[in-house]
Amino acid sequence: MTTITLEKLDANLISKLQSKTATIGVVGLGYVGLPLAVEKAKAGFNVIGFDVQEEKVNSVNDGINYIGDVLPADLEALVKCGKLKATSDYSFIKEVDAVAICVPTPLDIYKQPNMSYVESSAKAIADNFTKGTLIVLESTTYPGTTEELIKPILEAEGMICGEDFFLAYSPERVDPGNKDFNTKNTPKVVGGMTENCTKVAAAMYRAVLEGDVHEVSSPAVAEMEKLLENTFRNINVALANEMAILCHKMDIDVWEVIDAAATKPYGFMPFYPGPGLGGHCIPIDPWYLTWKAREYNYHTKLIETAGEINDSMPDFVVQRCAEILNEQGKALRGSKILVLGVAYKKDIDDYRESPVLPILDRLTKTGAEWCVVDPYIPEFKLHRELVKTVEMTEESLHESDLVLIATNHSGFDYHLIGEKSKAILDTRNTIVDNDKYYKL
Numbered sequence: 059m060t061t062i063t064l065e066k067l068d069a070n071l072i073s074k075l076q077s078k079t080a081t082i083g084v085v086g087l088g089y090v091g092l093p094l095a096v097e098k099a100k101a102g103f104n105v106i107g108f109d110v111q112e113e114k115v116n117s118v119n120d121g122i123n124y125i126g127d128v129l130p131a132d133l134e135a136l137v138k139c140g141k142l143k144a145t146s147d148y149s150f151i152k153e154v155d156a157v158a159i160c161v162p163t164p165l166d167i168y169k170q171p172n173m174s175y176v177e178s179s180a181k182a183i184a185d186n187f188t189k190g191t192l193i194v195l196e197s198t199t200y201p202g203t204t205e206e207l208i209k210p211i212l213e214a215e216g217m218i219c220g221e222d223f224f225l226a227y228s229p230e231r232v233d234p235g236n237k238d239f240n241t242k243n244t245p246k247v248v249g250g251m252t253e254n255c256t257k258v259a260a261a262m263y264r265a266v267l268e269g270d271v272h273e274v275s276s277p278a279v280a281e282m283e284k285l286l287e288n289t290f291r292n293i294n295v296a297l298a299n300e301m302a303i304l305c306h307k308m309d310i311d312v313w314e315v316i317d318a319a320a321t322k323p324y325g326f327m328p329f330y331p332g333p334g335l336g337g338h339c340i341p342i343d344p345w346y347l348t349w350k351a352r353e354y355n356y357h358t359k360l361i362e363t364a365g366e367i368n369d370s371m372p373d374f375v376v377q378r379c380a381e382i383l384n385e386q387g388k389a390l391r392g393s394k395i396l397v398l399g400v401a402y403k404k405d406i407d408d409y410r411e412s413p414v415l416p417i418l419d420r421l422t423k424t425g426a427e428w429c430v431v432d433p434y435i436p437e438f439k440l441h442r443e444l445v446k447t448v449e450m451t452e453e454s455l456h457e458s459d460l461v462l463i464a465t466n467h468s469g470f471d472y473h474l475i476g477e478k479s480k481a482i483l484d485t486r487n488t489i490v491d492n493d494k495y496y497k498l
Contacts, residue, residue, distance in 0.1 A: 067190040068254050072261045074155055078102040083157035085179045087114045090230040091160035092125045093241045096132055099141040101266040107144040118144035126407050127234055151186035156262050163197045169345045171200055180211040192224040192258050198284055200346040204277035220252035226259035227277035229284035235406040245270040249280035288343040289361055294329040296364035299371050302331035302498050313487045331498055333464050333485040334371035334413025336402020341411050372416040379460060382481050382496050388459055391425030396458035399465020400432045407434040414464045415440055433469050455479050463488055
């Protein structure tokens with residue numbers, strides 16, 4: 059019986075990746091997985107996407123796009139020519155040479171990581187993968203996940219990591235709506251369980267992406283690196299938010315303060331306040347670290363304080379709404395508020411973890427009447443209730459007691475907003491000052 063050595067497995071897979079004859083799988087066809095699957099197919103690989111949601115599988119196989127960072131024409135063309143297909147049948151893992159796991163890693167109500175999606179994906183792969191396969195986890199997670207959770211699941215049936223298969227971690231760095239950087243050209247960080255694991259995983263990304271591929275010594279380094287990126291932003295946004303609250307109390311324009319500080323060519327990087335943090339990364343990722351730190355009897359004071367500040371911003375926004383209405387002799391209860399934007403950032407259709415949701419919840423509890431305008435989101439869920447957005451009109455602006463600019467979409471007519479509104483609270487520093495205009 060011929061024994062296949064590690065060197066042969068390694069060389070064989072790298073050769074298939076470099077020649078683009080390998081078949082690549084992507085588990086999870088959401089905001090991260092679908093763009094990655096499309097880029098891999100555009101690079102010339104045959105790609106199989108896996109998802110438990112039949113609706114996503116059917117949409118992909120019909121060439122129907124549902125992710126803003128994917129060009130519909132690209133998806134349609136790749137499906138049509140057979141480079142990309144989707145399935146909910148994980149037995150097709152047997153057909154892939156490499157597979158990336160891109161499933162959600164949400165927090166539970168106690169701000170602890172819910173790893174059920176990662177765990178179930180790893181088990182589905184373990185039941186079906188063959189010798190010599192590369193498995194890469196891309197989902198954002200706490201340091202140690204690849205080694206402590208994924209590796210034992212994959213080795214449960216007797217195969218050995220680094221000898222029979224390759225395992226690595228490479229964090230996703232998707233920034234929805236970014237016009238300059240996307241999946242294709244954003245640098246990649248890769249850390250494998252062994253040197254060969256790193257080498258094979260890096261070869262896959264170099265065959266797909268235009269951006270740099272930076273190799274690190276272990277999956278834990280790559281996992282921690284991603285948390286550092288988003289914790290850095292979380293903390294600096296918290297500082298900007300705290301400055302905004304203090305500047306409001308002192309009657310100082312925080313935006314002018316930040317612009318002035320940004321003139322310094324070194325030692326300062328501008329971050330801006332807002333109604334709170336949104337998206338599936340920056341508000342979530344630091345809590346993975348605080349959770350993991352407890353294992354080492356360490357309390358992450360700065361990270362948790364920053365989270366508390368950012369989480370409190372919706373309350374501050376509602377407080378400002380009440381103050382502005384009070385100046386007009388009106389109470390928040392019964393007032394009509396037109397909320398512009400529910401997406402967590404401008405010009406995207408993503409409202410995951412949007413700070414606008416807790417603002418709406420708080421407005422409801424105070425008895426305010428509100429409706430939402432968002433050209434990117436026709437409907438959204440607040441708790442379990444489906445809410446439809448409305449169009450912005452001269453009439454809706456004029457009839458509202460207060461217009462709240464929560465998301466500064468480029469498509470909003472800010473001249474019309476300034477002209478027709480009775481009062482405006484702008485949480486994004488979007489429009490020119492006038493006598494109706496209030497900043498955060």
